[in-house]
Amino acid sequence: xxxxxxxxxxxxxxxxxxxxxxxxxxxxxxxxxxxxxxxxxxxxxxxxxxxxxxxxxxxxxxxxxxxxxxxxxxxxxxxxxxxxxxxxxxxxxxxxxxxxxxxxxxxxxxxxxxx
Amino acid sequence: xxxxxxxxxxxxxxxxxxxxxxxxxxxxxxxxxxxxxxxxxxxxxxxxxxxxxxxxxxxxxxxxxxxxxxxxxxxxxxxxxxxxxxxxxxxxxxxxxxxxxxxxxxxx
Numbered sequence: 001x002x003x004x005x006x007x008x009x010x011x012x013x014x015x016x017x018x019x020x021x022x023x024x025x026x027x028x029x030x031x032x033x034x035x036x037x038x039x040x041x042x043x044x045x046x047x048x049x050x051x052x053x054x055x056x057x058x059x060x061x062x063x064x065x066x067x068x069x070x071x072x073x074x075x076x077x078x079x080x081x082x083x084x085x086x087x088x089x090x091x092x093x094x095x096x097x098x099x100x101x102x103x104x105x106x107x108x109x110x111x112x113x114x115x
Numbered sequence: 116x117x118x119x120x121x122x123x124x125x126x127x128x129x130x131x132x133x134x135x136x137x138x139x140x141x142x143x144x145x146x147x148x149x150x151x152x153x154x155x156x157x158x159x160x161x162x163x164x165x166x167x168x169x170x171x172x173x174x175x176x177x178x179x180x181x182x183x184x185x186x187x188x189x190x191x192x193x194x195x196x197x198x199x200x201x202x203x204x205x206x207x208x209x210x211x212x213x214x215x216x217x218x219x220x221x222x223x
Contacts, residue, residue: 031209043158043201043213056210089156098209100146103160111156 002026004107006092012113016081021110023075023092032075033093033104034067036060043091048099049075082114117142117206119214127220134189136217138202141183145205149176149187152199152216161187161200192221 005024013019025032034046047067048056054067066078075094079086089111093104118141128134138147149161162169162176164185169176173192178185189196197220203211 033210035211037156042215043152043203045210045212048209050209056208058210091158093158099148099163099205099211100165100209101163103148103163105160106150106158108157 004094004105006107006110010111013082015114019079021077021090023107024073025075025094026105029094029096031095034077035091036088038088084114087114117204117212119204119212121202121214121217125218128192130223132192134192136187136200138185140204142206147178147185148203150201194221194223197221
């Protein structure tokens with residue numbers, strides 16, 4: 001069965017460093033998402049992406065964050081200058097349709113720790 | 116902004132019991148998702164619904180749009196059902212607003 005993959009599974013970085021989290025969505029999916037979950041808290045929407053551009057973003061997704069689909073398979077989340085409060089689990093998801101049309105397929109997550 | 120409330124926060128059941136998890140929201144929505152988060156952290160989508168009822172195996176999800184309420188039922192619960200069950204709503208656009216989750220533990 002096709003699945004969403006994410007790399008790395010864990011990343012430790014120093015405050016102020018740039019990190020890139022990578023995702024490979026399911027190949028025929030058209031909609032891509034990033035979510036984060038701070039330990040012990042709710043899952044939070046960060047951004048949705050369709051047709052090579054951002055379709056929605058949350059207030060969390062400020063200028064420190066960016067997303068890119070550099071080729072036909074990868075979908076990346078970049079945090080330019082990490083802060084302690086960026087420590088969280090980051091989930092990528094993809095779907096064939098929008099959230100009003102289809103369920104989403106989630107990757108296993110990248111646990112980011114900022115020291 | 117939609118407030119998504121789930122109840123109960125924690126639920127312990129005996130194997131075989133019928134389980135109900137509730138979700139209510141404050142503002143009209145276009146769709147609602149039920150998700151399962153495993154102890155290791157992975158998230159699986161269970162249902163997306165905008166009206167009525169859906170069934171998959173031992174899981175049943177219902178939604179009442181007028182009452183702004185949805186329920187997830189698990190029949191004949193099993194220890195492998197132990198997980199966090201999360202309700203998420205679509206208020207507008209292409210994004211989900213998540214509830215805090217219900218922690219379910221099924222004892223054998």
